[in-house]
Amino acid sequence: MPPPPTQSLILSFEDARRAVEQHAAQAVPGAEETLDLLRAAGRVLAEPITADRDIPPFPRATRDGYAVRTADLATLPAKLRVIGEIKAGPLPGHVPSTLNRGEAFSIMTGAPVPPGPDAVVMVEYTSLQGDSVEITKSVTPGENIVAQGAEAKRGSLLLDRGTWLNEAAIALAASVGRSRLQVFVRPRVAVLTTGDEIVEVEAELGPTQIRNSNSYSLAAQIQEAGGEPVLLPIAPDEPRRLRQLIEQGLQSDLLIMTGGVSMGRYDLVEQVLAERQAEFFFTGAKIQPGRPAVFGRVPYSSCGAGALAREGASAPLSHKYFFGLPGNPVSTMVTFELFARPMLEALAGMSPRPLTFLHVRLKSEIHIKTGLKRFLPAILSGAYEESQAELVPWQGSGDIAARARANCYIVIPPDREHILAGEWVAVMLR
Ligand code: AMP
Ligand code: MG
Numbered sequence: 001m002p003p004p005p006t007q008s009l010i011l012s013f014e015d016a017r018r019a020v021e022q023h024a025a026q027a028v029p030g031a032e033e034t035l036d037l038l039r040a041a042g043r044v045l046a047e048p049i050t051a052d053r054d055i056p057p058f059p060r061a062t063r064d065g066y067a068v069r070t071a072d073l074a075t076l077p078a079k080l081r082v083i084g085e086i087k088a089g090p091l092p093g094h095v096p097s098t099l100n101r102g103e104a105f106s107i108m109t110g111a112p113v114p115p116g117p118d119a120v121v122m123v124e125y126t127s128l129q130g131d132s133v134e135i136t137k138s139v140t141p142g143e144n145i146v147a148q149g150a151e152a153k154r155g156s157l158l159l160d161r162g163t164w165l166n167e168a169a170i171a172l173a174a175s176v177g178r179s180r181l182q183v184f185v186r187p188r189v190a191v192l193t194t195g196d197e198i199v200e201v202e203a204e205l206g207p208t209q210i211r212n213s214n215s216y217s218l219a220a221q222i223q224e225a226g227g228e229p230v231l232l233p234i235a236p237d238e239p240r241r242l243r244q245l246i247e248q249g250l251q252s253d254l255l256i257m258t259g260g261v262s263m264g265r266y267d268l269v270e271q272v273l274a275e276r277q278a279e280f281f282f283t284g285a286k287i288q289p290g291r292p293a294v295f296g297r298v299p300y301s302s303c304g305a306g307a308l309a310r311e312g313a314s315a316p317l318s319h320k321y322f323f324g325l326p327g328n329p330v331s332t333m334v335t336f337e338l339f340a341r342p343m344l345e346a347l348a349g350m351s352p353r354p355l356t357f358l359h360v361r362l363k364s365e366i367h368i369k370t371g372l373k374r375f376l377p378a379i380l381s382g383a384y385e386e387s388q389a390e391l392v393p394w395q396g397s398g399d400i401a402a403r404a405r406a407n408c409y410i411v412i413p414p415d416r417e418h419i420l421a422g423e424w425v426a427v428m429l430r
Contacts, residue, residue, distance in 0.1 A: 010284035012414075013373040017338060019281040020295055021352060023321065024342045029349035030253060031185045040181040041170050044226060044349040047182040049159040049173055054149035058112035061086075063144040066126055066133055067105040067117035073138045080104040082133050086111045104133055113145050120144035162351035164226075184349030189227040190249035191218045194235040194242060194260035194269060195327060213400060214258040214332045218325075221336045226348040227254070237266035246272060250300055250320045253347050256340055259327030261292045269324045270294060278322070286414060287338070288372040289331035289397035294324030295339055328397035334375045334409065337430065357411050357426035363390035366412065366419040373414050377406035380427060389427050 011019065032046040061067065067086070072078055083096060083103045088110035099105070099116035107113065107120055118141045125137035152158055158172050165173075165183070173181055199209045201216070212234055219229035230252050235245045237260065249255040260269040261283075270283060273296065280296040287293075300320040321343055325335045338355070346352065360380065368374060382388045389410055394402035411426040412419065419425060 007280075008284065009280055009282050010286060011282045013285055013287045013338070016282045016285035016287075016293070016295070017342075017355065020339050020342050023281065023295075023297070024346035025352060027321070027343060027346040029184050029347055030187055032182050033185050034180050034182050037170060037173060037179050037181060040165050040173075040183050041167070042226070043165050043181075043183040043186075045159055045163045045165055045169070045181060046161055046184045046349060048157055048161055049176060049178060049181075051152040051154050051156050051158055052176045054154050055151040055175070056146055056148060059148050060146045061107045061109060061111045061113050061120045061144060062146060063120050063122045064108050065106075065121045065123040065144065066135065067099070067107045067113050067120050068135070068139070069099055069101070069103075069117055070119050070139055070141050070143075072102060072104075073121075073135060076136055076138060078135045079129075079132050080135065082106055082128070082131055086114065104135075106133075118142065118145075160351070162349055164350055186226055186228040187253035187344065187347035188230050189222045189254045189256060189344060190230045190232055190252035191215050191222070192232045192235055192245055192249045192255065192257045193327075194237065194257060196237045196266070198234050198259070200234065213329055214325075214327065217329065217333050218256055218258065218336060221333065221341070222256075222344065225341050225344050226350065227344045235260075237268060239268055239272050242268055242272050243276070246276065246322075250298065250322075253320075254340075254344060255320060255322040256336070257322065257324045258332045261294050261324040261326055263292075273298065273322065273324070279319075285335075285339075286372050287334075288374050289328060290326055290335035290338070290375070291331075291372065292324075292326045293331075293335040293339060295321075296324075297321045326397075329400045330377065330394075330397040330403045333403065334397075337428070338375070355428075357428050359424045360427055361386075361388045362410075362419055362421055362423050362425045363388040365421045366391060366410070366425075368412055368417060368419075370417050371414055374412040375409040375428060376412065377403045378408050378410040378427065379406055380408045380429075389425060 072080060081103050085106040087108040097114060119139040121135050121139050127134050159169055163169055193212050193215045197210045198212045201211050215231050222229040232245050232249055235242045257269055260267045276298050278296045278298045283294050284291055285293050297319040300318055323340045325332045377392045377394060378389045379392055380387055380389045391410060392402045392406045409428045411428055
């Protein structure tokens with residue numbers, strides 16, 4: 001019996017991306033665990049972090065110099081009597097609690113500014129003469145002082161659940177005394193490669209066989225995006241075994257397949273998923289590379305597909321999301337970035353973030369056919385504000401070597417045919 005045909009649903013890039021984002025917003029992240037601060041770097045925070053005290057906890061001098069009353073600097077140069085020195089650390093007992101007219105404290109960066117002075121003059125604009133200091137530059141009230149609580153008030157939210165813990169977030173957690181953090185457990189992402197020609201990396205090769213590289217590029221991308229890759233055996237272009245392996249893949253939190261989603265006679269992934277009652281949100285996107293990318297979900301019960309059939313419609317239904325990415329290696333890499341990453345990040349507990357492109361000057365002109373949004377391997381070169389990008393010559397979306405020479409993608413809108421050198425173009429980094 002022929003398998004049920006799947007209806008084709010080809011979306012623009014933006015609509016396809018929106019479909020993923022909408023479903024990602026409903027994804028439920030998994031379990032949580034507590035980790036030491038340093039091990040939590042690169043993970044996703046599962047608890048809110050609040051300020052345990054005002055930040056800064058005291059008015060903090062931001063320069064080495066003299067703490068003064070700005071009123072005393074009305075005429076310059078001004079000569080003030082130095083009545084004490086304040087350094088970072090505990091306030092020495094002999095520091096007077098206030099300043100009288102014509103007086104100043106010598107003060108160091110990071111030291112608490114006592115009541116009395118209302119600004120700090122940088123040491124560069126002063127000269128010490130005995131126990132007096134001559135000041136040659138005026139300051140405005142508050143200059144070179146960060147007021148107590150100006151960065152955050154005690155109890156206020158510093159990092160929300162869902163924050164990706166980069167170095168700044170780790171520093172902030174450290175600064176409020178958190179040596180352990182509650183984070184989300186990494187979601188497990190099954191990787192299923194399909195194709196009769198595909199063999200494992202270490203296998204003896206026949207002349208027309210192709211080594212499996214997609215499972216490895218995907219695993220690397222999954223790890224980098226905060227997931228735990230689970231590599232399944234290679235599926236042949238044969239429905240029975242493919243069905244078995246898909247079922248195995250659905251035990252993970254997300255299933256990413258590669259290959260078998262094009263229009264060929266042996267591209268069986270969509271058919272097998274359709275038999276498994278899949279709901280397809282798109283079966284293609286108007287992009288290149290990566291046009292045949294598929295996104296959907298299947299009803300899933302942890303008791304297995306058989307249990308689902310027996311339970312009928314009244315049973316509480318949960319779903320597993322899947323992506324069917326095209327098998328051409330560059331297409332696989334691009335479509336992971338564009339579509340699978342936001343779903344994986346959501347399952348990892350991350351708050352959603354928009355996909356952003358940067359703009360740089362095009363180094364050499366591009367001629368391209370219209371109709372598809374292109375994400376073409378390119379090299380970002382130049383330096384600093386003079387950065388520029390140019391396409392890497394390639395043989396199409398199977399050309400892993402070209403992709404490996406690239407360090408970004410140039411993003412070309414579907415209506416552009418000819419882009420001149422020197423024009424601004426969008427690039428997607430990685
Ligand atoms: P498909 O999407 O199955 O039509 O495959 C498209 C192209 O990608 C074919 O040339 C495949 O041989 C190649 N391909 C598919 N899967 C992989 C893989 N896992 N590693 C490397 N190349 C692959
Ligand atoms: Mg194939």
